[in-house]
Amino acid sequence: MKKLIILIILGTFFQSKAQSNQFYSDAYQTIDNMLNDKQQYSFKEAVFGVENAYYQGKLDIEGLNRKIGFLTSFCNRLVKNRKLSYSEKDAEKVNKYAAIYTVICQSTPVIFGNDTIKYKPFTYDFEDVFGHKELSNLFVSKLLDTQKGNCNSMPYLYKILAEELGVDANLALAPNHVYIKHNIKSIGWYNTELTSGIFPIDAWLSASGFIHLDAIKNGVFMKALNNKESLALLLVDLANAYNRSFPDNDGSFALKCAERAIQIYPYLPNALLLQAETHTKQFQKLMKEQNTKDIQATLSNPKAKELFDIMNKEYTHIHKIGYRSMPEEMYLDWLVSLKTERSKYEDTRLQK
Numbered sequence: 001m002k003k004l005i006i007l008i009i010l011g012t013f014f015q016s017k018a019q020s021n022q023f024y025s026d027a028y029q030t031i032d033n034m035l036n037d038k039q040q041y042s043f044k045e046a047v048f049g050v051e052n053a054y055y056q057g058k059l060d061i062e063g064l065n066r067k068i069g070f071l072t073s074f075c076n077r078l079v080k081n082r083k084l085s086y087s088e089k090d091a092e093k094v095n096k097y098a099a100i101y102t103v104i105c106q107s108t109p110v111i112f113g114n115d116t117i118k119y120k121p122f123t124y125d126f127e128d129v130f131g132h133k134e135l136s137n138l139f140v141s142k143l144l145d146t147q148k149g150n151c152n153s154m155p156y157l158y159k160i161l162a163e164e165l166g167v168d169a170n171l172a173l174a175p176n177h178v179y180i181k182h183n184i185k186s187i188g189w190y191n192t193e194l195t196s197g198i199f200p201i202d203a204w205l206s207a208s209g210f211i212h213l214d215a216i217k218n219g220v221f222m223k224a225l226n227n228k229e230s231l232a233l234l235l236v237d238l239a240n241a242y243n244r245s246f247p248d249n250d251g252s253f254a255l256k257c258a259e260r261a262i263q264i265y266p267y268l269p270n271a272l273l274l275q276a277e278t279h280t281k282q283f284q285k286l287m288k289e290q291n292t293k294d295i296q297a298t299l300s301n302p303k304a305k306e307l308f309d310i311m312n313k314e315y316t317h318i319h320k321i322g323y324r325s326m327p328e329e330m331y332l333d334w335l336v337s338l339k340t341e342r343s344k345y346e347d348t349r350l351q352k
Helices: 001-017 020-033 042-054 060-080 093-107 140-146 153-164 202-206 212-217 227-245 252-264 270-287 302-320 328-340
Strands: 108-114 117-120 168-172 177-184 190-191
Touching: 020 042, 020 227, 020 252, 042 060, 042 140, 042 153, 060 093, 060 140, 060 153, 060 168, 093 153, 093 177, 140 153, 140 212, 153 168, 153 177, 168 227, 227 252, 252 270, 270 302
Parallel strands: none
Antiparallel strands: 108 117, 168 177, 177 190
C-alpha cells in the first residue's frame, strides 16, 4: 500500500513538473508576445526558443548566433561582389534571395588571402527525416552544426537569413513538407525547394496526388504564410517538442498551443491535426483508465462522450477543408522525383 501511495505521489509530481515546465512556458510566452505585438518579431528568436525548450536551456544560442552571423556576412559579400542580370525595381531584394539560395544550396569558391577554397553547401539528410528517432533532427541548430538538414530546418534557416538581411521570406506547406514562396516583380510568385536546390512549378506539388483542390482554395497547402502564421507553425513545433519531452502529459499544453495557432491561422493543418490527435489521446487515456477497449462502453462516461464528439467533429472538419495525409513511405519518392524529373517540374521563368 505504501509503495502504491509513493508511486501515485511521484506520478503526480512528475506530471505537475511537465505541465509547468518553465522553458516551454517561456518559449510559448515569447511567441505569444510576438503575436500580440508586445515583443519585437524575430523568427530566429522564436525558432531557437522552441529548440532551447526541448534542450531544457542547454542550447548554445550564442554559438548559433555566431554561425548565423557568418552566413549573413557571407550573403552580404555575395550581394556586394556579384550582379544579377535582373533590372526590376526589386533587384536589391532579389539579389539577397539569390545570395541565400547560393549559400544554402550551391558550392561557392571563397577567396582567403591567396587561397581559394570551395564552400560546401547544406545537404539533405535522408536519415530520420520525420524526427521519429530524435526530434532534434528537424532543428535548425542541428542543421547549423552538421550542414545536413531537411524540409523543416532548411526553409526555417532560409527565412532566418532573409530576415537577417532585411527582406521577407514566406514559408509554405505541402503534405509533410515546408518550402519557400517568393513574390518578385518580374514573374510574380515562385517556389524555392531547398532540399533539392530547385525552383519547382506548382504542378510538382499537386503531382503528389495528395493536395486536394479544396486544400488549395482554403489555404491549407501552397499558401504563402505571413510572419504571424509562421509563428503559429512554431507553436505546433513547440507542442510536438513538449509531447516528446513529456510523453505522459495530460494534453493541456498541446491544446493551448494548437488553439492559439488556429486563432492566427484557422486552416493551419499542423495545428488542426495536433488538436484532434490530442483529443484522441485524451479519449484513449479514459479508455485505459476504465480498463476497456470497447468504445461504446467508454462512451457511457459523459466526459468521454464529449471528447469523442469533439474529435470526430475535428477530423470531419480537417477532411472537409481538403487535407489529405501523404504516407511517409511515399514522401521521399515524391521529393526525389523533383530531381529525377527536373526538366518536367523546373520553373523555366527563372532561367530567362
